[in-house]
Amino acid sequence: MYRTGEYILLFATSVLLQIFFFNELSLSSCFAPLVYVAFIILLPLNTAPVWVLLSGLVTGVLMDLTMGTAGLNTIATLAAAYMRQPLLNLIFGHNNVREGGVPSESRMGRRHFVYYFVSLTVLHNAVFFAFETFTTAYPWHQLLRFVVSAAASVLFVWALTRLFTSKLSAR
Amino acid sequence: MYRLIEFLRRTYVTILFVILEIVAISFYARSTYYTQARLLSRANTVTGGISTAISDIGKYFSLGRENALLTERVAQLEQELTMYRTVMADSLAIREAAELQYEYIPARIVSNSINRTRNFMTLNRGLRDGVTTDMAVLSPSGEAVGYILACSERYSVALSILNTSFRTGGKIVGDDYSGSIEWDGVNPHKVQMHELSKYADIKVGAEVVTSGFSHYFPAGMLIGTVESFELDRTQTSYDVVIRLAVDITKLYNVVLVKNIGLGEAVQLEEEAEHKIYD
Numbered sequence: 215m216y217r218t219g220e221y222i223l224l225f226a227t228s229v230l231l232q233i234f235f236f237n238e239l240s241l242s243s244c245f246a247p248l249v250y251v252a253f254i255i256l257l258p259l260n261t262a263p264v265w266v267l268l269s270g271l272v273t274g275v276l277m278d279l280t281m282g283t284a285g286l287n288t289i290a291t292l293a294a295a296y297m298r299q300p301l302l303n304l305i306f307g308h309n310n311v312r313e314g315g316v317p318s319e320s321r322m323g324r325r326h327f328v329y330y331f332v333s334l335t336v337l338h339n340a341v342f343f344a345f346e347t348f349t350t351a352y353p354w355h356q357l358l359r360f361v362v363s364a365a366a367s368v369l370f371v372w373a374l375t376r377l378f379t380s381k382l383s384a385r
Numbered sequence: 386m387y388r389l390i391e392f393l394r395r396t397y398v399t400i401l402f403v404i405l406e407i408v409a410i411s412f413y414a415r416s417t418y419y420t421q422a423r424l425l426s427r428a429n430t431v432t433g434g435i436s437t438a439i440s441d442i443g444k445y446f447s448l449g450r451e452n453a454l455l456t457e458r459v460a461q462l463e464q465e466l467t468m469y470r471t472v473m474a475d476s477l478a479i480r481e482a483a484e485l486q487y488e489y490i491p492a493r494i495v496s497n498s499i500n501r502t503r504n505f506m507t508l509n510r511g512l513r514d515g516v517t518t519d520m521a522v523l524s525p526s527g528e529a530v531g532y533i534l535a536c537s538e539r540y541s542v543a544l545s546i547l548n549t550s551f552r553t554g555g556k557i558v559g560d561d562y563s564g565s566i567e568w569d570g571v572n573p574h575k576v577q578m579h580e581l582s583k584y585a586d587i588k589v590g591a592e593v594v595t596s597g598f599s600h601y602f603p604a605g606m607l608i609g610t611v612e613s614f615e616l617d618r619t620q621t622s623y624d625v626v627i628r629l630a631v632d633i634t635k636l637y638n639v640v641l642v643k644n645i646g647l648g649e650a651v652q653l654e655e656e657a658e659h660k661i662y663d
Contacts, residue, residue, distance in 0.1 A: 234435055238439065243572065
């Protein structure tokens with residue numbers, strides 16, 4: 215498989231960071247970044263959609279088991295995994311995606327890569343918080359919570375993507 | 386047939402996605418705070434050790450503050466003990482009542498979320514330490530912060546007062562009317578009390594304590610102080626905003642309280658219920 219070792223390390227890093235660092239941050243009730251979606255974002259461009267979906271399932275179930283969220287992470291991660299391919303095709307072009315490589319600034323260009331990872335991270339956060347809250351009470355607080363957490367997630371996912379792709383060739 | 390196979394070949398990822406999402410959503414929709422606590426409790430058998438190590442690092446930096454609080458608490462308890470010794474020397478009845486009601490177990494928080502709507506605490510005491518479900522969780526200075534939902538051998542998971550499913554009875558100190566304490570999921574420093582009778586003697590700054598009507602908490606445990614209040618839509622009871630007496634975000638040590646008579650009380654209630662409905 216393509217860069218198996220690197221992807222196992224990425225999976226372990228993003229999941230462990232989420233469980234033992236980001237879940238334990240008690241800064242504010244509005245600050246709840248979800249960074250493990252970086253693993254789905256960084257899967258090779260030409261990974262078959264069914265494998266992306268199954269990777270999303272495994273990641274989501276693992277996060278649910280460790281966070282005690284009983285399906286919430288799975289719902290959000292499956293949605294992100296399913297939407298990855300249409301988003302990539304829309305932003306980067308079907309033919310470019312088929313050529314493969316690691317999603318990164320050097321492979322996709324800065325603008326395309328930023329559009330891609332920000333959209334997917336925001337989508338993941340939006341589904342997560344919509345299902346977690348599931349109420350129309352305190353709409354401004356819920357919106358603030360989503361905006362702050364999504365912004366923090368984008369920042370930390372960006373840092374993870376930089377770390378992961380800095381030593382890898384574009385293809 | 387060929388068309389069907391071709392259709393499935395083109396759409397099987399979407400079909401799989403829809404099936405998996407339906408399963409995940411139905412599982413999540415049917416889950417309760419109890420399911421979530423059970424999941425966390427099982428996960429702690431794997432992640433508990435690492436969480437404890439991480440918590441130790443955080444605890445190291447708050448030792449000074451914790452020491453000051455504990456010293457203050459010890460002094461306060463010494464003073465109370467002296468008073469009780471004096472009273473109990475003269476009364477056999479008080480001695481018997483005081484000896485039997487509650488058992489206390491100190492514990493440390495190894496994981497504590499505040500940024501979800503359903504927050505839980507993981508504690509480093511489990512079945513082997515005598516922890517059981519339904520035990521109250523108090524701060525070292527005696528404020529109510531949660532109750533135990535699930536236990537593994539070495540760890541237990543408590544429903545935090547900062548969980549939208551948390552419910553307990555509360556009342557204003559010096560008043561007999563009680564209301565229902567819950568959290569709205571917004572501010573980790575404030576909880577709400579609903580259904581407090583409009584005849585209750587309430588004012589801003591008044592202390593709110595546990596009523597003792599819930600199975601979990603002993604009566605009179607401090608919850609916080611009244612920050613604001615107003616009559617609800619029915620104009621028959623107050624909605625009260627309470628500022629929590631304890632900062633849950635900075636809590637490292639807790640005390641677990643077992644109500645020794647709880648099992649007997651619950652059994653009696655169940656028997657009474659059966660008698661009514663049989």
